[in-house]
Amino acid sequence: RKSVQPMAARDSGVSYDQLHHFIGSGVWDASALETALLIEADKLVGGDNAWLIIDDTALPKKGCHSVGVAPQYASALGKTANCQSLVSVTLASREVPVMVGLRLFLPETWTDDQERMARAGVPTERQIARTKPEIALEEIDRVIGSGVRFGCVLADSGYGSSGPFRQALSERGLLWAVGLSRRQNVYPADVALVFPVASTGKRRKYHIADRPPVSAEAMLAGEKWQKVSWRRGTKGRLTCLFA
Structure with a gap:
């Protein structure tokens, strides 16, 4: 068993107390x-x-x-x-x-x-x-x-x-x-940050994207999907759908 006492018993050169101190104190x-x-x-x-x-x-x-x-x-x-x-x-x-x-x-x-x-x-x-x-x-x-x-x-x-x-x-x-989570917000690669000026109210503190995000799931919904198999596992071939 993976406990200190039987490990110490396998070697007469080290006592249980010595091995317990070595493992428990972690001074190495x-x-x-x-x-x-x-x-x-x-x-x-x-x-x-x-x-x-x-x-x-x-x-x-x-x-x-x-x-x-x-x-x-x-x-x-x-x-x-x-x-x-x-x-x-x-x-x-x-x-x-x-x-x-x-x-x-x-x-x-x-x-x-x-x-x-x-x-x-x-x-x-x-x-x-x-x-x-x-x-x-x-x-x-x-x-x-x-x-x-x-x-x-x-x-x-x-x-x-x-x-x-x-x-x-x-x-x-x-x-x-x-x-990624399917709910992860994603943007196009050419998204830009803008600093809109509010006509009323307090001035904005932070830049915002120039277009709204979509979820990763929505972005991939229209893509062409194909099944790919890469190797055999313990329960048969490992396969998954990829876009």
Whole structure:
């Protein structure tokens, strides 16, 4: 079982108390090991045809003492439940995925309670509110800084619906493909910002678009759709409709 006591029992050279302190206190720096992992992942699957995939991972948890545990959407259960939510980063090529990053997300019920975070041992530099897209961008920068090669960043609508996240990917010169909510407001590429002068009332403070937005669903309604199949999964061919 994955608990400290049976692990310590496998090696007479380390006591239960020593191993528990090592794991529980977290006084070691994992950055060197994480860098070594990135180097090995790049050797295995890195290259221009590789994908860097951003996603969520949920760990269902009971109680309220584990760091980051709160009622939130658990992808493993397909519903909102008590769990820890983590941002995962995977480097993949062909049929081979290699996990290269996993970072805990702290909901507001934690970041608004300094005493609770201190009691649970959250590092001081991590006792701040950060969105999942912000965490993902920090991980992407870490992967790029290590020299890992990939051709495109992929993410679902949990990240793709964030305008700042999409803009940050473009600012880094990355190719990317992300999911969007069907209700996402979209504009034509040639949209312009104007500053209309109100004939009455207070002067406007902000620019507005020169035409109204439409939902992504409405924009694609008139497009020609086709079914694309890309590989065989555990339950048959994986297919989807694309415009």
